[in-house]
Amino acid sequence: MMLPDFLRGPPQEIESLVDAILSNGYDGGTILDAALSHLTEAALDRLVHKYVATLDGDNLDENIETLIAYASLQKPAALHPFLERLFEVQPNQGSYYASWPWREAPASAIAHLADQAGAGADTEARMQAFECLLETRQSAALDLCASLAKSIPARHPMALYLESIGFSESGHALYADEPLHLIFPRKHFTPPSQSWNLPRIHPTWQLETGGSAYRFGGTGSGQCGLCGGALHHLVALPENRIGLSERPQLASLETCLSCLGMEQPVLHYRHEESGQITSLDKGEVTPEFIATPLKQCEVRLAPTPARWRWQDWALSNGRENLHRIGGFPSWVQSANHPSCPCCGEKMKFMLQLDSELPDENGEEWLWGSGGICYGFSCAPCRTTAYMWQCT
Known part of the structure; x- marks a missing residue:
């Protein structure tokens, strides 16, 4: 049986496979990574309890570290009863996600x-505790982190640590914690060309939608201030969904795909209440590559279930739907919120678009070598900004 067919099969068989991999120390690899996202939540709880409750340095292996990494994304609360043990054993030590099990941890964990x-x-040990405290995102823990950053001392300014968890230096959230997924028409994407590529069967591609459909792709209405070409239309969304205002009127999100990241790392725009878009970047450049508009379609919004509230670009490994509105960004590199070109304040995360979007010529559009594009907004100034990251 092929892996895609197996992942669509009975949930108890998926749990049995994961259990066998974990208990026997088989080479889990891609099969384990993919299967962990197709477990029921009850099965995920059972496996976490079975393999983490008795965890020590002798039975820790790569498969159990993988289980902990994915559980820290999909259901960090499942790990919370075992945080003292995890702090001692240090699974995934040295990785950027080692402290994720402490996300929104209870007061008892903060005290420990x-x-x-x-x-x-x-x-x-103090830096390890500092990083875990930071990941809790609790105000008491962040106050303690500010003190520890001075006394340890921390390797970087406190502002960088706060930005890494989505907060400004003043403590304001830089993202809206009610994410939505963009759901595309079923035949919008080109089928995988390789048999080993999983089709879009991850649960985040199958979310239930409702309400309105929104225009995606095509040519925009604005003009690039750098090259003078027509802007590329990304998506039209209600302003109250993207942090431009409290109004439900549509805002057309546009950028120049020819210049973004190639001629300038961040591009900025002002949105007039009339709907007009003005490029705030000025210059005279000739892009090395002229980008084709993204293929047009209608997308719908799906409320993101709690299990997929956190998503990671590397751990998703191309399987998950990372086209999102709001929520915490799936950074490819370090967190990097641009400053508003008008007021100078850090802009709030608005949306992200993954690579492999089809363009009007039938080719796949990649952000750099295959990363993610991030959009940001500043409501008081009615500005947006875009940048992308890749490896």
């Missing part, structure tokens, strides 16, 4: 971390 960060501990 505060003890571990005490002045008597060595610098490495």
